Amino acid sequence: MTEVLIIGGAGMVGRKLADRLAKDGTVAGRKIDKLVLQDIVEPAAPAGAQFETRAIAGDFSKPGLSETLVASKPDIIFHLAAIVSGEAEADFDKGYRINLDGTRLLLEAIRQVGGGYKPRLVFTSSIAVFGAPFPDAIGDEFFTTPLTSYGTQKSICELLLADYSRRGFVDGIGIRLPTICVRPGKPNKAASGFFSGIIREPLNGMEAILPVPRTVRHWHASPRAAVGFLVHAAGLDTAPLGARRNLTMPGLSVTVAEQIEALRKVAGDKAVALIREEPDETIRGIVAGWARNFDPKRALDLGFKPDASFEEIIRIYQQDELGK
Amino acid sequence: MTEVLIIGGAGMVGRKLADRLAKDGTVAGRKIDKLVLQDIVEPAAPAGAQFETRAIAGDFSKPGLSETLVASKPDIIFHLAAIVSGEAEADFDKGYRINLDGTRLLLEAIRQVGGGYKPRLVFTSSIAVFGAPFPDAIGDEFFTTPLTSYGTQKSICELLLADYSRRGFVDGIGIRLPTICVRPGKPNKAASGFFSGIIREPLNGMEAILPVPRTVRHWHASPRAAVGFLVHAAGLDTAPLGARRNLTMPGLSVTVAEQIEALRKVAGDKAVALIREEPDETIRGIVAGWARNFDPKRALDLGFKPDASFEEIIRIYQQDELGK
Numbered sequence: 214m215t216e217v218l219i220i221g222g223a224g225m226v227g228r229k230l231a232d233r234l235a236k237d238g239t240v241a242g243r244k245i246d247k248l249v250l251q252d253i254v255e256p257a258a259p260a261g262a263q264f265e266t267r268a269i270a271g272d273f274s275k276p277g278l279s280e281t282l283v284a285s286k287p288d289i290i291f292h293l294a295a296i297v298s299g300e301a302e303a304d305f306d307k308g309y310r311i312n313l314d315g316t317r318l319l320l321e322a323i324r325q326v327g328g329g330y331k332p333r334l335v336f337t338s339s340i341a342v343f344g345a346p347f348p349d350a351i352g353d354e355f356f357t358t359p360l361t362s363y364g365t366q367k368s369i370c371e372l373l374l375a376d377y378s379r380r381g382f383v384d385g386i387g388i389r390l391p392t393i394c395v396r397p398g399k400p401n402k403a404a405s406g407f408f409s410g411i412i413r414e415p416l417n418g419m420e421a422i423l424p425v426p427r428t429v430r431h432w433h434a435s436p437r438a439a440v441g442f443l444v445h446a447a448g449l450d451t452a453p454l455g456a457r458r459n460l461t462m463p464g465l466s467v468t469v470a471e472q473i474e475a476l477r478k479v480a481g482d483k484a485v486a487l488i489r490e491e492p493d494e495t496i497r498g499i500v501a502g503w504a505r506n507f508d509p510k511r512a513l514d515l516g517f518k519p520d521a522s523f524e525e526i527i528r529i530y531q532q533d534e535l536g537k
Numbered sequence: 538m539t540e541v542l543i544i545g546g547a548g549m550v551g552r553k554l555a556d557r558l559a560k561d562g563t564v565a566g567r568k569i570d571k572l573v574l575q576d577i578v579e580p581a582a583p584a585g586a587q588f589e590t591r592a593i594a595g596d597f598s599k600p601g602l603s604e605t606l607v608a609s610k611p612d613i614i615f616h617l618a619a620i621v622s623g624e625a626e627a628d629f630d631k632g633y634r635i636n637l638d639g640t641r642l643l644l645e646a647i648r649q650v651g652g653g654y655k656p657r658l659v660f661t662s663s664i665a666v667f668g669a670p671f672p673d674a675i676g677d678e679f680f681t682t683p684l685t686s687y688g689t690q691k692s693i694c695e696l697l698l699a700d701y702s703r704r705g706f707v708d709g710i711g712i713r714l715p716t717i718c719v720r721p722g723k724p725n726k727a728a729s730g731f732f733s734g735i736i737r738e739p740l741n742g743m744e745a746i747l748p749v750p751r752t753v754r755h756w757h758a759s760p761r762a763a764v765g766f767l768v769h770a771a772g773l774d775t776a777p778l779g780a781r782r783n784l785t786m787p788g789l790s791v792t793v794a795e796q797i798e799a800l801r802k803v804a805g806d807k808a809v810a811l812i813r814e815e816p817d818e819t820i821r822g823i824v825a826g827w828a829r830n831f832d833p834k835r836a837l838d839l840g841f842k843p844d845a846s847f848e849e850i851i852r853i854y855q856q857d858e859l860g861k
Contacts, residue, residue: 305704344780344781353680354679354680355678355680356677356678356679356680356681357680357681357696358699358780358781359696359699359700359780360703360780362700362704365696365697365699365700368696369693369696369697372681372683372689372692372693372696373689373693375682375683375689376683376686376689379684380629380686456668456682456683456684457668457682
């Protein structure tokens with residue numbers, strides 16, 4: 214009897230993870246018998262699942278919910294719940310309540326089950342744990358000096374995850390996701406939105422705004438690669454991690470110019486012509502503080518697989534979102 | 538009107554800091570008008586103070602106490618309160634309650650005062666934020682992967698201090714103290730106790746036990762140097778720190794053999810003869826996980842002063858504790 218819990222199951226990555234689990238029917242080499250999906254709104258069950266599914270709507274940061282979620286002793290827990298960077302910066306209390314206290318309540322709920330219960334807990338962290346100035350490529354031993362409250366909260370949860378694992382209360386692994394690209398859905402005003410927008414909008418015949426110079430370099434992974442990281446982390450032998458339970462996931466470091474050339478190869482000049490440069494100094498300033506490149510040796514050695522190229526990232530969007 | 542608050546004022550470093558403030562009468566270039574000392578037991582007022590002193594006994598981790606402590610808007614706050622590594626490891630809940638929640642309550646109490654109140658907060662962190670394996674000398678950008686709950690709690694508080702500072706709620710600086718040597722007082726059973734014991738006991742005509750090989754290297758600062766770090770941090774311009782508010786303090790990296798040779802120079806062969814080797818595999822194992830050496834360039838550039846030599850560390854003990 215293998216039970217899987219996804220906390221934050223209604224988000225973009227959570228839904229894709231649930232779909233992947235439904236398609237595979239297994240995770241970490243085990244047949245899935247039951248999948249529980251939690252989020253602040255009721256998550257949809259994945260189509261075609263051959264196992265029992267259950268959806269729970271509720272605020273993860275309210276005392277009591279995590280106790281309910283772990284009462285049935287799920288074997289594998291994916292913790293994807295968070296409010297995003299912009300919201301955590303705008304609402305200081307809400308950010309700490311959900312991103313920090315919510316995670317701590319989960320860890321405590323797991324610990325309080327007792328009786329040898331020690332689930333695999335896969336926690337999604339973020340490259341926002343790092344803050345400029347950076348070396349050219351950030352190594353696995355670079356320190357975490359976040360420049361946002363969101364990054365601070367993720368960093369703190371990484372430390373808690375490692376300590377609760379060291380003490381034997383949980384078998385945790387934290388994975389720092391690159392920026393997800395191409396993010397499906399509508400254009401949005403997030404500072405990072407253009408990295409997906411300049412690919413997604415042209416592929417849908419719409420104009421896209423590019424607010425930064427083409428020399429800007431950033432760190433990307435497709436939604437499919439991100440789900441692959443989560444699934445791989447669920448089955449990984451954590452013994453070689455020792456007390457260092459948090460890993461920077463492998464991404465692709467590309468410039469905006471390289472993104473655009475990949476789009477040209479996949480969709481032609483007509484698509485590229487839909488990108489309109491409209492410099493925005495505010496966005497340029499924000500992006501300047503973000504990590505550009507990493508040297509994620511540990512994760513690669515542990516078998517985490519990045520996308521092969523930015524062209525592949527574009528093709529994954531076409532296949533998974535446009536049905537091409 | 539300058540008010541100074543010492544949280545954890547009854548501890549060894551807290552008492553020496555209060556004595557130093559009483560002697561100087563000033564801190565950060567300002568005349569001290571009032572000094573408030575808090576601890577779980579009522580701290581003693583420093584002798585000879587020319588300013589008002591007030592002692593408060595109370596549990597720093599109980600909601601409400603920090604509000605009381607900051608209601609009078611102290612200009613400079615030294616936060617030294619913590620339970621030690623061994624206790625935080627033995628009592629998981631108590632460690633998190635005091636070392637993490639207590640600090641968070643303090644930061645929140647400061648934030649809630651509002652009205653532009655933004656005190657200088659000097660937080661004592663620890664080299665326990667680092668965990669083996671280490672490079673030969675740990676640089677300022679090395680990551681924090683603590684191997685104890687105490688180190689985890691200190692690491693988390695460093696992150697909170699930086700975020701609350703970045704948001705403008707406090708003007709924080711975290712200083713990672715080396716192991717304090719020569720620690721005054723009686724022999725104790727802490728794993729690190731022998732580093733002080735092999736100096737202190739012979740200087741007092743008593744036998745000392747050495748449980749590790751003489752090749753063991755460690756990172757030391759005298760109590761006087763530690764107080765110097767605190768006072769320097771209180772007056773430092775924090776603008777050059779940017780968002781990187783936590784600093785490894787400069788210490789002396791010496792082997793046990795070098796400690797013993799310094800003792801020989803200061804107190805002769807008779808003192809050294811009082812050191813008895815009694816290997817203890819448990820202690821040797823614990824100490825093997827500790828940092829041996831650092832390259833604390835940032836702190837040195839910012840004017841933090843280490844002890845000049847291990848002989849000086851011994852002489853400071855003689856002067857400050859034995860009245861020599």
